Amino acid sequence: MTMIKSAIPELTKQFNEEGYLLLKGVLPADKVTRLNDAIDGILAGEPESLSYNVYNSIDRHEEIASLIDEPSVLPLIIQLLGYNIQLHISHLTVRKPNPEDVRTTTSSFINWHQDGPHPQFPTIDGITSTYYIKVCYILSDMSEPNRGNTKIIPRSHNCVYQPDSQNVRDKLPEEIQICGEPGDVFIFPQNLWHAGAPNHSDHTRRQLFLGYSPIWMRPIDYKTASERLLKDASPIRKQLLGLISDNPFNYYVPDDSMVPLKKLSLE
Incomplete structure (x- = not known):
C-alpha cells in the first residue's frame, strides 16, 4: 500500500499516457482466499454455467463490499478521477475452460468495445473523455495469455481509433493481453478499447471489476x-x-x- 501511494505521481503519468496500469501483489494471499471463498458461495446459488456475470456483486457478500474503499487502491483512483466520486459498478466475471467455444447465455466472451451508454458518450474530434475508471482484481492465475484474459489496445483512450475487426478472436497488431497473478490489480478507463477473450485454457478465469465515476453520474448497480x-x-x-x-x-x-x-486527495 505504501509503495503504491509513494508512486502515485508516476502511476498517474503512466495511466494518462498508456491508458492502463497493472499493479502487482496489491491484495495479500489471505484476502484473495477470502474473496474466492465468497465467490464460491455466490456461484453455488447460480445455475450451472461455463460463464458467470454477476452485477452488483458488492451486495452479494461483505468480503466483496470491503473492496469499495480498498485503502491500497482508493488514493490512486482519487488522483486519477478526483474526490467527488462514487462506486459506479461492481461486476464479477467467471469464465470456466471452454475450448469448444460453447455459447452461453451469460457471455463467454466480449468483442472489442469501449464501455459506456448507447449512444456513446460525446466525443471531441473523435476522442471520448474519461468518464469512469474500472479496477479489476485478478483472483485466479491469469499469468499466461489465452486464459480468458482481458485484451486491450494501449493508448487507444486518447486517440481516434477503430479496430480493424471487432471480433475478439481476430488478433489485432496493437493488442496485448493482461496477464497477472491472484492479488494483482488492473486499472483502465472506460474509453480504452478492450475485449474479453474466450477461455481456451484449462484454467478458470476469475476477475472482479469495481468501477468509479463522478458522483453526478447514475450508477449501474442500483438507483440507491x-x-x-x-x-x-x-x-x-x-x-x-x-x-x-x-x-x-x-x-x-x-x-x-x-x-x-x-x-x-493529493491536491
Whole structure:
C-alpha cells in the first residue's frame, strides 16, 4: 500500500499516457482466499454455467463490499478521477475452460468495445473523455495469455481509433493481453478499447471489476444503495455508495463536509 501511494505521481503519468496500469501483489494471499471463498458461495446459488456475470456483486457478500474503499487502491483512483466520486459498478466475471467455444447465455466472451451508454458518450474530434475508471482484481492465475484474459489496445483512450475487426478472436497488431497473478490489480478507463477473450485454457478465469465515476453520474448497480450496504458504513463508504446529501444539487457542487474523500486527495 505504501509503495503504491509513494508512486502515485508516476502511476498517474503512466495511466494518462498508456491508458492502463497493472499493479502487482496489491491484495495479500489471505484476502484473495477470502474473496474466492465468497465467490464460491455466490456461484453455488447460480445455475450451472461455463460463464458467470454477476452485477452488483458488492451486495452479494461483505468480503466483496470491503473492496469499495480498498485503502491500497482508493488514493490512486482519487488522483486519477478526483474526490467527488462514487462506486459506479461492481461486476464479477467467471469464465470456466471452454475450448469448444460453447455459447452461453451469460457471455463467454466480449468483442472489442469501449464501455459506456448507447449512444456513446460525446466525443471531441473523435476522442471520448474519461468518464469512469474500472479496477479489476485478478483472483485466479491469469499469468499466461489465452486464459480468458482481458485484451486491450494501449493508448487507444486518447486517440481516434477503430479496430480493424471487432471480433475478439481476430488478433489485432496493437493488442496485448493482461496477464497477472491472484492479488494483482488492473486499472483502465472506460474509453480504452478492450475485449474479453474466450477461455481456451484449462484454467478458470476469475476477475472482479469495481468501477468509479463522478458522483453526478447514475450508477449501474442500483438507483440507491441497499440498507444492508449502508448500515454501519463509514463516511467514506457512504460517499462511495452515493449518499452525500438529500439535495441533488450537491452531487454537482458538494460542500467539503459531504465528500470525505477530499482528505485523501493529493491536491
